[in-house]
Each structure stands twice: as C-alpha cells, then as structure tokens.
Amino acid sequence: MSQYKWMKLIIVCLTVILPVCFMMSCKNSDITNNEQQKDSEITGFDAEFKFSAEGGQGNAVSGDTLFACSNRGACAMYDMNTGEKIAAFDLASATEDNSHAYSNHSNQVMFGAEKFKEDDPFPLMYVTTGNSGEHDSSGAYYAKCAIERVLHSEEKGWYSELVMLLEFNDMENIPNQTGNVGKNMNVNKNMGDLLTNMYDSETGKFLYVDGNGYEQTKGYQKVSWGWPAWFTDCEPTEVTAGKIYLKGARFRTTEAYEALNKEVYGIESYWTTDANQKGNAYIVTEFNMPPLPKGTSASDGYGATFTLYPKDITDQFTTEYDIGFTQGGVLCKGVIYYSYGNEKNESGRYRKNGIQIIDIASKKITGKLNLSGTVLGLGKEPECCSIWKGELMLGLNGDGYEVYNIILK
Numbered sequence: 145m146s147q148y149k150w151m152k153l154i155i156v157c158l159t160v161i162l163p164v165c166f167m168m169s170c171k172n173s174d175i176t177n178n179e180q181q182k183d184s185e186i187t188g189f190d191a192e193f194k195f196s197a198e199g200g201q202g203n204a205v206s207g208d209t210l211f212a213c214s215n216r217g218a219c220a221m222y223d224m225n226t227g228e229k230i231a232a233f234d235l236a237s238a239t240e241d242n243s244h245a246y247s248n249h250s251n252q253v254m255f256g257a258e259k260f261k262e263d264d265p266f267p268l269m270y271v272t273t274g275n276s277g278e279h280d281s282s283g284a285y286y287a288k289c290a291i292e293r294v295l296h297s298e299e300k301g302w303y304s305e306l307v308m309l310l311e312f313n314d315m316e317n318i319p320n321q322t323g324n325v326g327k328n329m330n331v332n333k334n335m336g337d338l339l340t341n342m343y344d345s346e347t348g349k350f351l352y353v354d355g356n357g358y359e360q361t362k363g364y365q366k367v368s369w370g371w372p373a374w375f376t377d378c379e380p381t382e383v384t385a386g387k388i389y390l391k392g393a394r395f396r397t398t399e400a401y402e403a404l405n406k407e408v409y410g411i412e413s414y415w416t417t418d419a420n421q422k423g424n425a426y427i428v429t430e431f432n433m434p435p436l437p438k439g440t441s442a443s444d445g446y447g448a449t450f451t452l453y454p455k456d457i458t459d460q461f462t463t464e465y466d467i468g469f470t471q472g473g474v475l476c477k478g479v480i481y482y483s484y485g486n487e488k489n490e491s492g493r494y495r496k497n498g499i500q501i502i503d504i505a506s507k508k509i510t511g512k513l514n515l516s517g518t519v520l521g522l523g524k525e526p527e528c529c530s531i532w533k534g535e536l537m538l539g540l541n542g543d544g545y546e547v548y549n550i551i552l553k
Contacts, residue, residue: 190551197222210547254530364454370470387431426462486525497515
C-alpha cells in the first residue's frame with residue numbers, strides 16, 4: 145500500500161474514532177448515564193463549587209433554576225449559570241416556625257416530570273414536610289409529601305399553591321403497645337415502645353399485622369423508623385412511571401439505637417453488608433401515584449389530603465446499611481441519589497458524609513461516594529441532591545449554604 149493510501153486510511157479511522165471517543169467522554173460526564181454507577185465504591189470524582197445560596201435544607205433544580213429551601217418552608221430561587229438570586233417566597237406548605245413535629249423542615253425537595261397545566265413555568269414540586277419521623281394523632285407520618293405548583297404573576301411575583309398533600313398511615317397495622325400513637329415509632333430513645341410483637345427474628349424484619357385491608361401474608365415490612373422521604377421520578381422509566389416512593393431505614397440511624405437494638409432484639413451488628421442480614425437496612429417502598437385533581441377548586445380536590453396505607457404498597461425492597469444520618473435526595477431515570485451524614489457535629493461512621501446511588505429496577509445500591517475527608521466533608525452537612533444537565537448537585541450546610549457540582553472522573 146502506498147504512503148498516500150496509508151495516510152488516507154489513518155485520516156478515515158481518526159474521523160470515525162475521535163467523535164466516538166468524544167461522545168463517550170461526554171456521556172461519562174453525565175452521572176445519570178454513568179457506567180461507574182455499577183461499581184460499589186466510586187472513588188474518582190471531583191467537587192466543583194458553584195455558588196452560595198440562602199437555604200439550609202432541601203434543594204431542587206428545574207431547567208436552569210435552583211430552588212433552595214430552609215426550615216419551615218422558605219424558598220429562594222437561583223440562576224444555575226450565574227448564581228444570581230431570582231426571587232424568594234414561602235412554599236404553600238410553609239409553617240410559621242420550625243419548632244413543632246408537624247413543622248415543614250423542607251428536608252427534601254424535588255421536581256417530578258409532570259406539570260399541572262401545560263403553561264405552568266415548572267413541573268410539580270414534591271416537598272417532604274414534617275420535622276419528626278413520628279406519627280401524628282391520626283396515625284399518619286408527620287413526614288408528608290406536599291405536591292406544589294410554582295407559579296408567577298405580576299401581582300404576587302413567584303409563589304406556590306398546594307395541589308395535593310400525600311400521607312402514609314400504617315397505624316392500623318401496628319400493635320398499639322403504649323396507647324400513645326406518636327410513641328409507637330420507637331422515637332425519643334424509649335425502650336418500652338419497641339414493637340417486639342412485630343419483629344420476625346428469622347428475617348430481622350418488622351412485619352405489618354393484618355388490618356385495614358392488608359394481609360400479613362404479603363410480607364411487607366414497616367416503612368420507616370428512620371426518616372421517611374418521598375420520591376417521584378423526574379425522568380420516569382418503565383419501572384418508575386406512575387409511581388411514588390418512600391425511602392427510610394428499618395431503625396433510627398443513630399449510635400444510641402445500635403446499642404438499643406442489640407439489647408432488645410439480640411442483633412449482633414447494626415451495620416449490614418448484605419440486605420438479608422439482620423440489623424439496620426434502607427427500605428424503599430413503592431405505591432401507585434394517586435390521580436391529581438382535575439381542576440383548581442376545592443370541589444375538584446385541589447389542595448386536599450390523600451392517604452396511603454400498607455394495603456396500597458405495590459412493591460418494596462431493602463439494601464445493605466453502612467452509613468447513618470439520613471438527609472435528602474432525588475430520583476432521576478430510575479435511580480435515587482441520596483445524601484447522608486453530618487460532620488459538623490462528630491466524625492465516624494454514624495456521621496460520615498456520603499452519597500448512595502440506589503437503582504430501583506435492580507433493587508440494590510449500585511454506587512457509593514464517600515465524601516468524608518474531602519471538601520464535601522470536613523465540618524459540613526450534606527442536605528440534599530439534585531440533578532442539573534445530567535450531573536449531580538449537592539447542597540451543603542457549613543459556613544452558609546453551598547452548592548457543589550459532583551463530577552465523576
């Protein structure tokens with residue numbers, strides 16, 4: 145072959161190969177498509193500081209706008225490209241203060257895929273409210289899901305309206321040992337309120353009892369003794385379309401409860417490396433998404449409360465447990481990105497900073513980012529994950545509220 149033909153062949157090969165390599169590189173920068181999720185421990189990542197914001201709890205991104213929320217439901221909007229503040233308003237689910245169990249801690253905020261009306265500026269926002277993992281007087285969790293429309297008018301500026309309030313009530317499927325509805329969650333370190341007659345010593349699970357249309361033979365376990373956080377998929381898959389999820393933990397995720405669980409249940413270790421081991425576990429529970437109101441009047445059910453029960457569970461799975469102090473996250477393309485930790489107060493495995501990547505379809509953790517010892521640890525508290533342009537964003541509470549872009553290498 146002549147030198148000219150060799151050169152021509154090389155040029156043709158480069159013309160084909162280089163764009164493919166470039167496309168693969170671009171794809172790998174997109175965490176929602178990244179193959180590194182398949183590895184359990186993700187060690188190759190950088191953290192890029194974006195900007196400081198008002199906030200302190202959940203955050204969510206839609207388009208190029210970030211919504212940073214604070215205790216009681218205050219919300220500030222920012223331009224993701226410039227970091228400039230756009231506006232501030234109170235969510236429809238905001239409360240006067242953050243001093244009560246029912247107050248809106250805004251621990252987790254995310255956008256779904258659906259708009260209430262086509263001309264709405266943003267999709268519906270899903271806010272996990274409440275300031276406690278306990279039940280309220282009706283037996284429903286304080287951690288409810290406020291589904292809100294973010295709107296704008298010349299008169300009001302930016303504001304939001306409550307479309308629906310979702311709650312989960314499992315009290316009729318929990319033996320009442322104390323007569324105090326709120327204490328059946330094993331909160332406030334009260335040993336006497338442990339639900340020992342729900343505990344299956346062979347599996348380490350707390351199984352619901354018959355009641356309210358639920359049959360114990362279904363085998364679903366108590367949704368959450370840890371923080372119950374609500375999720376809907378911002379880019380639904382075949383698995384997650386039309387679904388809403390509650391994620392929590394089998395036990396409260398604190399050091400005090402490790403000792404308690406060992407004493408009461410004989411559990412050797414709080415920490416599990418296998419989802420089937422006894423001890424703590426992350427629990428993800430699936431429901432069908434209730435239909436939204438047809439209109440915007442009270443007669444249409446606009447702003448009403450919709451209650452889910454154990455009988456409404458459509459699926460459930462557990463994963464291994466290796467990090468405590470639950471915070472907030474986002475569900476995108478069938479994958480939950482969830483942050484944990486609070487190195488502001490103490491170090492160690494009970495407070496180490498990290499992010500778990502949980503795949504709904506495969507029902508397992510497919511990636512783990514250890515943030516401790518990085519700029520995302522060291523005295524900071526991860527609050528909530530969000531997705532912007534296919535990449536993972538993290539809100540940190542340290543010296544003010546800081547927004548970072550996490551880039552996988």
